[in-house]
Amino acid sequence: MVLSLVLCCLSFILFMFQLYNMKRGGLFYATGLCQLCTSVSVFTGALIYAIHVKEFHQADGSFGYCFALAWVAFPLALASGIIYIHLRKRE
Numbered sequence: 086m087v088l089s090l091v092l093c094c095l096s097f098i099l100f101m102f103q104l105y106n107m108k109r110g111g112l113f114y115a116t117g118l119c120q121l122c123t124s125v126s127v128f129t130g131a132l133i134y135a136i137h138v139k140e141f142h143q144a145d146g147s148f149g150y151c152f153a154l155a156w157v158a159f160p161l162a163l164a165s166g167i168i169y170i171h172l173r174k175r176e
Contacts, residue, residue, distance in 0.1 A: 099115050103115065112171070117170030124162035124165075124166055
């Protein structure tokens with residue numbers, strides 16, 4: 086999950102860099118690829134947590150709100166990556 090946070094911040098920095106340095110009509114491929122890697126990282130973190138939940142919570146074994154937040158963040162990051170790939174720079 087820390088890796089996904091780092092990749093998300095990196096994609097924002099890449100977006101700002103591409104926004105000011107790219108020619109008109111260019112696509113944000115680097116930003117979209119970074120967001121897709123963020124999505125995979127969130128998915129992997131949530132999946133590892135789901136598989137090893139007994140090791141993390143000995144008492145009741147409930148997932149908690151962070152698990153739900155991770156599963157909400159996964160499709161949002163995935164959609165963001167797809168949108169960034171199709172996004173074109175305008176004037």
